[in-house]
Amino acid sequence: MQSKYKTPLTGLFLLGTGLVTITAWREDDPITQGLLIAAIIGLTTLAWRHLSRRAWTWTVPLCALLLLALLWHAPMTYAIGVWLWPIMLLAPQPRPMRYALLVTATLGWWHIQAPLGVAQTALSGALLTALMALGFAKAIEHNRLRLELERRHRLTPENSLWSLHRLRQDLNVEWSRRQRENVYAELLVVRPRQRGHNARRRLKERLAALIYVFEGCYHVDTQTFAVLLISKDEHHAALRRDAISTELQEHCRIRIAPVAPHLDPVKLGHELSVQDSGLHVRQETTDHA
Amino acid sequence: MPERLSSSRLHAVAYACGALVLASLAIWHYLMGHYPRILPATILALMVSAAALMSEKAYARRLPVYLVLISGYLAIAVEAPYLEASGALWMGIPPILATLLLPPGAALLLNVLLAPMWLFLVTPVLSMPTGGLQYFTLVIISILPLGWYMQQARLLKTTDQLDTQSGMLSRDDLSERLIAEVARARILNQSLSALVIHLPQLDMANEQFGQTAQDTLLTTFCEVVQRNSRRGDAMGRHRHSVFWLLLADTGEAGALIVRERLTHALGETPLPEIGTLEAQARICRLADDEYAERFEQRLIKGGLNLLEPDT
Numbered sequence: 001m002q003s004k005y006k007t008p009l010t011g012l013f014l015l016g017t018g019l020v021t022i023t024a025w026r027e028d029d030p031i032t033q034g035l036l037i038a039a040i041i042g043l044t045t046l047a048w049r050h051l052s053r054r055a056w057t058w059t060v061p062l063c064a065l066l067l068l069a070l071l072w073h074a075p076m077t078y079a080i081g082v083w084l085w086p087i088m089l090l091a092p093q094p095r096p097m098r099y100a101l102l103v104t105a106t107l108g109w110w111h112i113q114a115p116l117g118v119a120q121t122a123l124s125g126a127l128l129t130a131l132m133a134l135g136f137a138k139a140i141e142h143n144r145l146r147l148e149l150e151r152r153h154r155l156t157p158e159n160s161l162w163s164l165h166r167l168r169q170d171l172n173v174e175w176s177r178r179q180r181e182n183v184y185a186e187l188l189v190v191r192p193r194q195r196g197h198n199a200r201r202r203l204k205e206r207l208a209a210l211i212y213v214f215e216g217c218y219h220v221d222t223q224t225f226a227v228l229l230i231s232k233d234e235h236h237a238a239l240r241r242d243a244i245s246t247e248l249q250e251h252c253r254i255r256i257a258p259v260a261p262h263l264d265p266v267k268l269g270h271e272l273s274v275q276d277s278g279l280h281v282r283q284e285t286t287d288h289a
Numbered sequence: 290m291p292e293r294l295s296s297s298r299l300h301a302v303a304y305a306c307g308a309l310v311l312a313s314l315a316i317w318h319y320l321m322g323h324y325p326r327i328l329p330a331t332i333l334a335l336m337v338s339a340a341a342l343m344s345e346k347a348y349a350r351r352l353p354v355y356l357v358l359i360s361g362y363l364a365i366a367v368e369a370p371y372l373e374a375s376g377a378l379w380m381g382i383p384p385i386l387a388t389l390l391l392p393p394g395a396a397l398l399l400n401v402l403l404a405p406m407w408l409f410l411v412t413p414v415l416s417m418p419t420g421g422l423q424y425f426t427l428v429i430i431s432i433l434p435l436g437w438y439m440q441q442a443r444l445l446k447t448t449d450q451l452d453t454q455s456g457m458l459s460r461d462d463l464s465e466r467l468i469a470e471v472a473r474a475r476i477l478n479q480s481l482s483a484l485v486i487h488l489p490q491l492d493m494a495n496e497q498f499g500q501t502a503q504d505t506l507l508t509t510f511c512e513v514v515q516r517n518s519r520r521g522d523a524m525g526r527h528r529h530s531v532f533w534l535l536l537a538d539t540g541e542a543g544a545l546i547v548r549e550r551l552t553h554a555l556g557e558t559p560l561p562e563i564g565t566l567e568a569q570a571r572i573c574r575l576a577d578d579e580y581a582e583r584f585e586q587r588l589i590k591g592g593l594n595l596l597e598p599d600t
Contacts, residue, residue: 009436016433019426026422043430050437076374080423083381083431086389090434116375119317123310124378130306134389137299142438148445157447173521180519181538183477212476214469232477 013047032074039066053092060093064104071111079112082128086135092146098139105132155219159208167218167226167265174228174259184237185259188227188244189220189268190252200225203252210244224269228259241281249278257282297345304341304357308334311364329367333360354390361386362403369410376414377423380407384428393435400428457511463525463533464585470523470535471581481575482544484534484551485588486514487595488568491530498562506563510555513566517554518547531592544572569595 017040024036042059049055067085070078085105089098109128113121153166162170174185190207192199203225207217211227218226229244231237245254255272256279257263272280311334318326337360340353365382372379383403387396404424411420450462458466467483474481488510494503514524514534523535534551536544548570555566571591575584 009433009440012429012433012436016426016429019422019429023422023426026419046433076377078423079375079378080381080427082378083385083427086385087431087434090438092434092437112378116378120375120378123314126306126310126313127382130303130310131385131389133299133303133306137296137303138389140296140299145438145442145445149441152445152448153450154448157444176520177537181477181479212472214473214476230473230477 009050010047013043013050017043017047029074032070035066035070035073039063042066056092057094060088060091060097061100064088064101068104068108071108075112076115082108082112082124083131085128086131089132089135089139090142098136102132160216161204162216162218164218164220164265166216167220170216170228171259171263171265174230175261178259183230183232184234185228185230186237186241186256187259187263187265187268188229188254188256189224189265189272190227190248190254191224191272192252194251195223199251206248210247218265220265220269224272226265245279253278255280255282258284300344300353301341304337304344304353307357307361308337308341311337311360314364314368326367330364333364336360358386358390366410372414374414376411377420380411380420380424381427383407384424385431388431388435393432393439397428397432457532458523458525460525460527463523463527466523466525467533467535467585467588468581470537471575471584473537474575479538480540482536482539482541483573483588484536484544484548484570485573485591485595486532486534486568486570487592488530488532488566490563490567494563502562506560506566509558509560510566513554513558514551517551527589527592531595533588541572541574544574548572571595
């Protein structure tokens with residue numbers, strides 16, 4: 001991950017974690033302390049993993065449940081937490097989660113109403129509704145950004161790792177160029193045998209070193225990478241295929257297919273994930289007659 | 290269905306709800322006989338109602354936001370001395386309001402700057418360390434999702450490849466693509482040509498006919514070029530009115546044909562006000578032992594020559 005794009009926000013996350021830690025430390029009640037510690041774990045995970053969507057998908061419901069439990073257990077001490085519901089709507093999450101948050105917000109507000117009295121309960125409820133609407137408005141404003149992010153081609157600023165969206169486009173382009181320029185193009189999908197961030201990073205670096213500047217390296221899913229290999233003819237393609245597979249086979253499983261009009265990289269990635277052998281080369285099925 | 294509602298409509302709903310809260314507060318004060326406190330609540334309710342009415346108007350984007358923010362702050366400040374144990378609850382409103390209404394940086398700054406005031410207002414019910422801790426935890430945690438969006442927006446900006454106006458490759462990415470195409474031509478033993486296209490009307494369109502005409506001109510030009518070039522031929526914008534079209538596996542003769550076809554197609558495309566499109570194009574072919582940098586220099590020079598034909 002790129003430290004350059006991470007530092008200030010990680011700092012803010014850690015600051016938030018620190019503040020929650022102090023709250024937990026000053027707290028006497030063990031249950032409340034337990035809830036706050038769970039929140040600290042969630043926030044710390046996000047501090048290091050906030051770029052991944054998966055981290056957000058499980059942290060938002062976790063935080064919602066923790067806040068609900070906190071409001072249920074100690075309604076008056078942490079009443080201020082009730083205003084965090086509209087903020088949770090802003091975090092990246094699927095749409096059903098936003099509706100679930102509306103329900104949890106109502107429950108949370110219900111927990112604090114007993115000590116408040118009728119007037120303040122009604123006012124705080126109406127105000128919470130208004131703030132939830134504002135939260136939804138802000139979430140909608142961010143939707144456009146989310147869509148653009150999903151559609152973007154280049155995944156990281158400093159090296160050329162491209163998105164699946166771009167791979168689909170490039171496959172079409174390469175198919176037409178293959179016919180026009182009489183070159184040979186094939187798609188190589190590769191998956192490291194080891195899991196984990198470091199194995200993927202090493203593989204990415206090795207792939208970048210093995211391909212030419214005009215061939216792209218793509219991200220198919222979290223575990224699978226793809227490379228478009230372009231060679232003069234089938235003979236050259238076989239030479240390169242051999243060179244690359246001997247280089248990578250020790251740590252990865254590889255599947256190669258010639259570029260064809262309906263070649264689906266995701267399907268190829270699935271086939272790779274269930275493949276037994278280290279290397280599988282799909283033969284060309286189309287006849288050129 | 291929130292996603293189907295527009296953001297400004299939701300703002301209006303939220304403000305209307307806020308106005309309702311303040312109006313109910315005024316009525317409550319009337320019923321309870323707190324006559325001096327009715328007037329501020331009524332005025333603030335009117336301010337928020339005005340904001341609700343204004344929020345769907347395009348000409349005043351920021352004004353309703355400021356009105357609501359100021360009303361919210363004043364309402365809490367006026368009511369704070371009378372709140373008892375629940376003061377801690379209401380202290381959370383100002384920072385959340387700022388976070389939801391302002392850009393993240395401004396919201397954080399305002400929340401930190403105003404912290405002493407809110408903390409001073411709640412001291413009667415909540416000791417300073419506890420109140421301060423709760424307030425700052427709320428401020429920091431509420432800014433986190435927005436910080437994430439800000440960072441993602443920055444990532445998008447640094448990885449964005451296309452020229453924002455024309456949707457073609459931007460200057461840096463065009464240069465990167467050129468290097469890749471030169472390498473490809475070398476390794477696959479192919480020839481590579483490029484068309485440097487100058488669209489003089491683009492320089493004048495904005496001054497003479499306005500921004501919309503310029504945008505139409507640009508989109509039409511892109512469409513025509515795309516229709517008349519092969520899939521995979523990279524088109525990019527090198528300068529305001531100079532474009533490069535990279536033609537892979539194309540020699541001089543092929544490039545000439547493309548140029549003819551393109552100028553003909555542009556000449557057949559009339560636009561209101563502007564007339565037919567006129568473009569000048571120059572062909573550059575990659576020499577056998579030429580480096581990418583040198584070829585790029587030649588393309589740049591070709592573009593300059595088209596811009597200033599006399600020199």
